[in-house]
Amino acid sequence: MNDGRRALAELAHVEGEYLFLRFGPVERRYPLNNFSEDDHEYVRNWSSKARCGACNQPLTTRSKKAGRKSYHLACFRCVACGKGFRGGDRFQIDQWGNLGHVEHIAQLFDCDSCGRLFPRKGASRNQVLSDNRVACKQCRDDAVFDLEELKSIRNETTVILKEVGISPPEGAIEWKLVSRRELDNEAKRIHVGGNLKGLTVTQLRRVTSKSETITSFSHKVYVLFGLPKSELRSVISHELMHVWLNERGVEAPADVIEGFCNLGSDQVLRQDPSRLAWILIGNMQTNPSPSYGAGYRKMMAHLQKTGWPRMLAEMKARAKKP
Numbered sequence: 001m002n003d004g005r006r007a008l009a010e011l012a013h014v015e016g017e018y019l020f021l022r023f024g025p026v027e028r029r030y031p032l033n034n035f036s037e038d039d040h041e042y043v044r045n046w047s048s049k050a051r052c053g054a055c056n057q058p059l060t061t062r063s064k065k066a067g068r069k070s071y072h073l074a075c076f077r078c079v080a081c082g083k084g085f086r087g088g089d090r091f092q093i094d095q096w097g098n099l100g101h102v103e104h105i106a107q108l109f110d111c112d113s114c115g116r117l118f119p120r121k122g123a124s125r126n127q128v129l130s131d132n133r134v135a136c137k138q139c140r141d142d143a144v145f146d147l148e149e150l151k152s153i154r155n156e157t158t159v160i161l162k163e164v165g166i167s168p169p170e171g172a173i174e175w176k177l178v179s180r181r182e183l184d185n186e187a188k189r190i191h192v193g194g195n196l197k198g199l200t201v202t203q204l205r206r207v208t209s210k211s212e213t214i215t216s217f218s219h220k221v222y223v224l225f226g227l228p229k230s231e232l233r234s235v236i237s238h239e240l241m242h243v244w245l246n247e248r249g250v251e252a253p254a255d256v257i258e259g260f261c262n263l264g265s266d267q268v269l270r271q272d273p274s275r276l277a278w279i280l281i282g283n284m285q286t287n288p289s290p291s292y293g294a295g296y297r298k299m300m301a302h303l304q305k306t307g308w309p310r311m312l313a314e315m316k317a318r319a320k321k322p
Ligand SMILES: [Zn+2]
Pocket: 052, 053, 054, 055, 056, 057, 071, 072, 074, 075
């Protein structure tokens, strides 16, 4: 940050062992120990000042405290009506620091990917996708609608998963970018429900001759179109974990399966320096769902004890005997 990088990037946010630098509209995460002692000093100095929960700039004399954060008077206002909050006003805040009156929520969109609150008025038409999902400007600008782009992200995630022992699929995968309705229809056919962003359907073929049985797999993986790249990485890696389990015939309760697949998302998101990736990890850590949230936390605690090789061996041991 001292060596000219500061001119390019602005320190936006510090959280635990990480700092987030803002490059134009994008924030990226870096481990603090990547930086020099001078930079550490700069960060300590930066963090020692009380900062506004909305804009992250130092708080001057007049500020307003709400919940665990304080705000500049100018920042402590509703993004829908633009008015400042007064005592007794009820408001909602997103993870990026945007605030809105509870009674003005109907005038706000809530990004389906990153949770950002933004005014409906002024949103451009392409921020409402054809299946009525909503994207903030940042997520919309980063959205993937193209299968070739999906495949290059799949290549990246395959490499990251391979590092922890998830070998690439044996069977062919047909990837499909679909709308929410198409995804839900496919899910219904195999009796799966919920707020899905991806779905894996595996077909197993067994050919038995006199001497041996040959098993082969083919997979269809459905992924929502229009996801920003970090979220797409997370969904693709989750589905690749399903493919790995399916090819090994693993059978386990939903919390074990979905929790395990989210470990793949976690692995990939941790190597993704965007602020969105960090928020998506945070969402898994607080997700109330028994399988995607509690299952993930349970499997993560187990992974931290066992490490990947033993975790994968234990999953394989759950394979249904043919
Ligand atoms: Zn502020």
